[in-house]
Amino acid sequence: GKAERGPTAIEAIQKHKSAYLMAVGGAAYLVSKAIKTAKVVGFEDxxxxxxxxxDVVDMPVTVAVDAGGTSAHVTGPAEWSKRIASGEFKGIALETA
Structure with missing residues (x-):
């Protein structure tokens, strides 16, 4: 994926029991090497x-939206906001530019 999905896309992912995947920037080469075979199943034109x-083996991606409609773009920031607010990281020095 290239960006987070909006509510309509998330509903479609959930409805069709699919998943939306994301990778870190620059990982396209590694992702492409993980694809062993590809077959067009719709909209060939x-x-x-x-x-x-x-058919993939060891693809370096993360599930961004799962088949249940849970989005890492929602759960991730919520979790990290909670952890930062708890003071869990007070002992870690931050570098400033």
Missing amino acids: LGMEAIYEF
């Missing part, structure tokens, strides 16, 4: 925007 089925 759209080329690269078609729907593909991939």
